[in-house]
Amino acid sequence: ADKIFRYDEAQASQTQAQKPWTKDPHFFKKVRISALALLKMAVHARSGGTIEIMGIMQGKTDGDTMIVMDAFALPVEGTETRVNAQADAYEYMVEYAQANKQVGRLENVVGWYHSHPGYGCWLSGIDVSTQMLNQQYQEPFLAVVIDPTRTVSAGKVEIGAFRTYPQGYKPPDEPASEYQTIPLNKIEDFGVHCKQYYPLDITYFKSSLDSHLLDLLWNKYWVNTLSSSPLLGNRDYVAGQISDLAEKLEHAETQLAHSNRLGGGFLMMTAKKKEEESQLSKVAKDSSKITVEQVHGLMSQVIKDVLFNKK
């Protein structure tokens, strides 16, 4: 299991020389992330609270798989407000990469990660531009997005890994990826660019030492599970979700009212009708998703009440 941690310089330079990714825009299909990198990225994303944070990932490639070995934070915040935010931290990145080489960490920079607190893992317009830029000059390069807020309510790390297509490339029809709620104020940004990139399958790996340490932590992990309340931890996020839901409902309602005024069902094109229904079905899906999470939270509260509060 620890073989993956050894860096093969010859293979890396050979791959770099062949540049297989230039022949197939869809070349990279999988990502393997080390437990260490995942933890560091998740903790960093969480520390940013509601502000987007940014960092760099180190690793290598192996055939059509990108391997993320480690990650480090960049002194950059609020990445959704400027293209190529990492320009603020170039100096830091260069120094960090050089210092790494000096201590024998040979992996190169293999991508960047940033957070979308509370609005899901996808690439915004700014992210697509940043990733395209990086894929032009720093290949192989991966974009990872983490949603620390949804991580808490979902009970697992909300993470996505993406690669952009070259400008003007028409991708074949994508299989629908796992459904996720996009807030109304971000839907525009999401919709316009969602065809310019594709998600990679993410798997994780850990070293024997990681396994040992995680087992030790696991002994204490059950305490965290029992002494935390998802209902409390995520109140602001849930309130935001419900208000977003209300907006979407009103939105859908006005659209329906509007189309009814235009002479109701028989005049409306079936496609348009379908589109309207899919809007509503998405809203219904969002509301059941939020509620299920709330009910899970309530169930754990009730179990704790029975367990610890009975006289």
Place this chain on the structure above:
Amino acid sequence: SLLRQVSSLVRRLPAIDSAHFREEFLTEYNDTLLMTYLAG
């Protein structure tokens, strides 16, 4: 020492028992049930 540990554990239960907590707990409970109803 073991018995002392056990008795201190027993004395910690129930974990909390106050009217204020009961009130907060039920508020949380009702909010969630209300949400479930509205989602339904």
Place this chain on the structure above:
Amino acid sequence: EDQVSTIREGVASIYERDEEWTQAAQMLSGIDLDTGMRVVDDRYKLEKCIHIAMLYLQDDDAVNAETFIKKASFLVNSCKEEALELQYKVCYARILDAKRKFQEAALRYYELSQWEKTNTVANRVDEGDLQQALTAAVTCTILAGAGPQRSRMLATLYKDERCAALPVYPILQKVYLERILRQAEVAAFAQDLKPHQQALTADGSTVLARAVIEHNLLSASKLYTNITFLELGALLGIAPDKAERIAARMVAQDRMKGSIDQVEGIIQFETETEEIKQWDHQIAAVCFAVNGILDNMQKKGM
């Protein structure tokens, strides 16, 4: 003008040698820095203003010193000389300190204590100065009024590993961890205070005494759900009615959460944490207690 300046500087240096600080400052402040009669560069002006301010500060005369530091603040950005910039910052911090603006003074002293990290070797100040600046930052933070700003500064200082080596560290630790300060600890801390930090305030108590009472009151509010002013006065070592007045002022300034029932003579402290969060803490304690028992049983081979 040149001759006058030269003579004044000469006489001032004699006053300075005799440690007649205010006379030396007055002698130098007679030099006309804004005259049109001769060309005086910004660097010369800046150096003179800072020198005069430092002389006034030697006699704890913050008012006059501030006059010249204000003049210097218009000049300090134009001439990029780090030695002068350092002197300017030291002066500015000491003036804030002398004017009992302890919160801002602490920030500036702390900035000074990190000086060597941000500037070139030429102006590397020695370790002793840095430590002195850091101690001054701790002292001013402790003297500052209790509240959120002071808590942030305390956290910064407490996490700065250099503070652990300072003589004031024990009291910094107790203040940061919001523990009640005993009279003996306060007396020991008071010995190293400067004269102006020992000065009496309008209500006849010293700055330190007020800071300690407020701190202890805040600590008590974390310990107790409620307390009568009789008990509170005994705890703080002051009269009950004085304890009530200070508590009322802190609640009004939103530096402490609580409500006062004057008829019953009792104060109810409001705890930030909701009961449900308290419940989670209790549950964690129960789980760790179970863990402890299991570990103990394993150790005994059961």
